[in-house]
Amino acid sequence: MSNVRYLTSRELQNDQGKVTGMIKVLVPKDSNDAKVKYVCPMCLKGEDTTAEWKKPFAVECKFCGHKMKLSKLLAQFKKDKKAALAKGG
Ligand SMILES: [Zn+2]
DSSP: OTTEEEEEEEEEEOTTSOEEEEEEEEEETTOOEEEEEEEOTTTOOEEEEEEEOOSSOEEEOTTTOOEEEHHHHHHHHHHHHHHHHHTTO
16 A cells, blocks of 8 residues: 555544544545545435545535534544543553
8 A cells, every 4th residue: 555645534423422424535646636435424324435635624425515524533533642641541
């Protein structure tokens, strides 16, 4: 997988804080097209799609219009990691 520029997968929470969806983003090297696979946490539908790779990265659910932002997810991840460190593991 050396021809991959960026790869991430995140769990997505609905408005009640439950993990009901996920998003996977893959950006090949020398490409500005992100390959996206998601399951929307709000309507539970999903699809494979392609979106322009830019920051902050966000994909709109084509079924219900819910916006899934990657920057927010990264911030959430950092927060979780910090909390884990505070607990000593
Ligand atoms: Zn949706």
